[in-house]
Amino acid sequence: MRVSESSVGPLVATYVALMVLLVMTAATRAMPAGWWITPISLGIAALKAFLVAYLFMRLREEKALVRIFAGAGLFWLLILLVLTGADYLTRSWYV
Amino acid sequence: MSKAGALANAPQFGSQEQRIAANQLGMWTLIATEILFFGGLFLSYVTYRVAYPSAFAVGSRHLDYLCGTINTGVLLTSSLCMALGDLSIRKGRTRALAGWISATAALGAAFVCIKGFEYHEMWRDHLVPGFRFDPSVSPQVELFVCLYFIMTGLHAIHMLVGIGLMAWLLKLNAASRFSERAHEPVKMVGLYWHFVDCVWIFLYPLLYLVPKL
Numbered sequence: 068m069r070v071s072e073s074s075v076g077p078l079v080a081t082y083v084a085l086m087v088l089l090v091m092t093a094a095t096r097a098m099p100a101g102w103w104i105t106p107i108s109l110g111i112a113a114l115k116a117f118l119v120a121y122l123f124m125r126l127r128e129e130k131a132l133v134r135i136f137a138g139a140g141l142f143w144l145l146i147l148l149v150l151t152g153a154d155y156l157t158r159s160w161y162v
Numbered sequence: 163m164s165k166a167g168a169l170a171n172a173p174q175f176g177s178q179e180q181r182i183a184a185n186q187l188g189m190w191t192l193i194a195t196e197i198l199f200f201g202g203l204f205l206s207y208v209t210y211r212v213a214y215p216s217a218f219a220v221g222s223r224h225l226d227y228l229c230g231t232i233n234t235g236v237l238l239t240s241s242l243c244m245a246l247g248d249l250s251i252r253k254g255r256t257r258a259l260a261g262w263i264s265a266t267a268a269l270g271a272a273f274v275c276i277k278g279f280e281y282h283e284m285w286r287d288h289l290v291p292g293f294r295f296d297p298s299v300s301p302q303v304e305l306f307v308c309l310y311f312i313m314t315g316l317h318a319i320h321m322l323v324g325i326g327l328m329a330w331l332l333k334l335n336a337a338s339r340f341s342e343r344a345h346e347p348v349k350m351v352g353l354y355w356h357f358v359d360c361v362w363i364f365l366y367p368l369l370y371l372v373p374k375l
Contacts, residue, residue: 073252082242089238092367093231100374102215108367115238116360123245124356125349133186140194144201148208155209 081122088115182346189350193357196320200361203313207368210309214302215375221306222372224289224299229280230370233273234362240269241359244352254342260335263348266355267328270321277318281311310369317365320358327351 092111095104121127126134175181211218247262281290284307288296291308299307331351334340340348 073249075246075249078242078245078249081245082238085238085241086235089231089234092234092371095367095373096227096371098373102373102375104371104373105367108371109364112363112367115363119241119356119360119363123241124353125248129186132183133190136187136190136194140190140197143194144197144204147198147201147205151205151209156212 077122081118085115085118088118185346185350189353193353196357200313200316203309203316204364204368207309207313210305211372214305217300217302218306219372219374220300221303221310222370224284224287224303224307225310225370226280226283227370229276229283230366233276234366236269236273236276237359237362240266240273241356243269244355248345248348248352251340251345251348252342256335256338256340259340259345259348260332263328263331263335267325267332270325270328270355274318274321274325277314284311313365313369317358317361320361324351324355324358327354 088111092108095108098104120137124137126137129137171178171181175184243262243265247259247266250256250258250262284290285293288294289299289307291304291311295304328351331348334347
């Protein structure tokens, strides 16, 4: 087993990164208003979730099959959002 | 024979490795179904936010931003404790495991308490839909508040289940069921806990940080 897989260091480093990202997300509230804040705060959220999944949930150490199963949930979520969005967001009376 | 029981395979498994692999895939399949369970709510949120962007911005200002931010920090810290507990037991440290699991459960309980305080604030301000809801608030803002309660409520139920699972791990640990080689329930519960954390990571900006337009 590699040292990095069984030591405290990477976990604490991940935590510090997560807290920095949290402060960055919280700070978007103080920024001047605009629609572009949402993609930024969601982008940071995606990065946070990736760090949690990759290091805390130890996807980094898993075989390809487990990673595919982990990705499958997100893929189906994407189908749910994109196909419904393709209907609702293209109706002239809606937007 | 409880110690041996932790290592023994059920008849359907050919080897311990196969059992561990099956557990892993089963847990990730559960998480995939959970993603879609919450996914329906995220879909409703996106649909209505696109329809009523300014009402959602107004609704977001009714929430306690400070509580939401603190809660995000509490949950991220609890995830670190869970990961450290998992690391401890992989090295056979059962007492450290008990400490980290207790810390995870305590932080989870703190999260639920802070959420309860927020709900109380909403109740005080007549912002609970269906219960003497403030008539001066527009129906579109009420829709946002409804989504807030359903999404955070479902998340809070998952937190309570997670705290129950922590108690189960503590019970197994007290019965000397875990060792350096036998600790799969810790990893499985950990996966669940981190997933619930990930849901909150997305709820936080969507609910508390809707920008004014």
